[in-house]
Amino acid sequence: MAKSRFEYVRDFEESDAVMKQCFIVLRIDGSNFHRFSDKHGFVKPNDERALRIRGYEAAHGVMQIMPDCTIAYGQSDEYSFVLRPDTTVHGRRRQKLVSLAVSKFTAVYQFYWAHFFPETALLYPPAFDGRLVLYPSDKILRDYLAWRQVDCHINNLYNTTFHSLIQKQGLTASESEKRLSKTLSKEKNEILFQLGINYNDEKDIFKKGSVLIGAENRKENEGEIDLWEAQSSEESKHLQKRQVLVLHVDIIKDPFWQRYPNLLLPLEEVKxxxxxxxxxxxxxxxxxxxxxxxxxxxxxxxxxxxxxxxxxxxxxxxxxxxxxxxxxxxxxxxx
Ligand SMILES: Nc1nc2c(ncn2[C@@H]2O[C@H](COP(=O)(O)OP(=O)(O)OP(=O)(O)O)[C@@H](O)[C@H]2O)c(=O)[nH]1
Ligand SMILES: [Mg+2]
Known part of the structure; x- marks a missing residue:
């Protein structure tokens, strides 16, 4: 930057580097996605095209620019990206990290829209909000991810039952809502069963959400590595630098973390x-x-x-x- 007498204004910028030795979680969430999904005819309650564009591509895009992102978890219209506790990426600056993650996510979402929704024109640009939260220990970080996955389970069971009552029993939205009010999981499972649906048979991507980790963690014949056929070398340079493994598994219980012991280690330990x-x-x-x-x-x-x-x-x-x-x-x- 050229020197000038106006340069002093720079001193008004505040430092916003976040605390050291804490996991950084960047959570991105679709803004008013209830409307966006309605206007663009998303399948109810789950649209696999929407999950793929969000999860595999937009989240993938963020993982390319955050090399220290060890795991990302997504469900519905949200994604959480976990950065290792000793990452120094972008000087750990809060605004830089949040704005970069959100803008990349939004840009990639639009970049791949036509591929996933070839017959649906984008009626207006979608927007996402973002926040950064620090978690000081492995345990609290795991509890955070468990919280998001439990949310996925509760919402998905509710939405599946809600829409099945409408689609299979002809109830209106308000009748379905009334029918489900104050019901427990067990009762929702029973309603589904009466409608000929065994909730256990629903796809894991809907029940458990999507877990993204670096492909170097892959065990034999496990999961899906997202191998997108890039249309240009620039696209592959920017969006495929890092290979990502996509799983739809439980991350609440211990076996996942025992299977991938490196995920929560600081960078120093990984090295x-x-x-x-x-x-x-x-x-x-x-x-x-x-x-x-x-x-x-x-x-x-x-x-x-x-x-x-x-x-x-x-x-x-x-x-x-x-x-x-x-x-x-x-x-x-x-x-
Ligand atoms: N039909 C359909 N809707 C979806 C799908 N994924 C997300 N949505 C919609 O996105 C909403 C996400 O929930 P919220 O984030 O709480 O709601 P929001 O409208 O985005 O509101 P804000 O986040 O507060 O701006 C859901 O309630 C659904 O309406 C999908 O696969 N299919
Ligand atoms: Mg939202």
Whole structure:
């Protein structure tokens, strides 16, 4: 920036770097999406195209610009992005992080709109709001994510029952709302069952939401890596730098966190864990080389020995011919 006598105004800008050693959560939520989904004819209660454009593409876009985002969780019109506690990305500046995440999310959402909704013109630009919250420990961070997933479960069970009563039993919206008022989960499950729906059979993407983690965490044959066919090298450079694994699994109970122990580690620890892994791989390779070396040495000794045996008995060629004869004899005759 060129120097001028007006430069002093810069000093009025406040520092808004957030506290160190806390997980940073950026939550993005569709603004007035009730209306947006109605106007654009989203399938009720869940529209897979809408979930994909939000989840796989827009959230993916944010993960590209936040390399320290360890996990993202999304459901309905919202997404939460978790940054490792010791990230220094953009100087941990609150406004920079929130505005970047929200603008990228919104831009990518519109960028891919025509692909996911080829027959629905975008009637007006959607908007998303964003907030940044700090969580000081693994436990509280996990409770935050559990809170969002429980919300997904409660809303999805309600919405599925609400819309099934309308679609299958011909109730009006207010009749359906009245029917469901003060009902517990068990009763909603029963209503669904009477309408021929087993809630357990509903898709996991609806019941559990979407969990996005770096593809380097992938276990064999697990989950879906979002391999989008980019239309240009610029698109792939900006939106596919980092491969992301998409899962629809429970993140409330322990097994998920035991399966991916690196997700909540600080960056420093991740680097150490990677170093240890490289060392282990290196040792494994060295052991393999050692094994091959010993094996070939042993083979040389065996061949030498073999010669000695051949010299001793002198009849090995004949023995080999007999072996060959036995192999080609039909089974019946052989016995
Ligand atoms: N039909 C349909 N609607 C959806 C879908 N996903 C989100 N929505 C709508 O988006 C709304 C999201 O809820 P909220 O975020 O609480 O409501 P909002 O209208 O966005 O209001 P604010 O966030 O306060 O601006 C839901 O109530 C639905 O109406 C979908 O897949 N299908
Ligand atoms: Mg909303």
């Amino acid at each position: 150490k864990a990677r170093k240890r892994q490289v060392q282990t791989d290196c040792n494994k390779k060295n052991n393999e080389y050692l094994f091959i070396l010993v094996f070939y040495h042993a083979l040389v000794f065996v061949i030498l020995d073999f010669n000695i045996i051949r010299n001793l008995y002198g009849n090995l060629k004949h023995k080999n011919e007999r072996t060959l004869c036995i192999t080609v004899l039909p089974r019946g005759k052989h016995t």
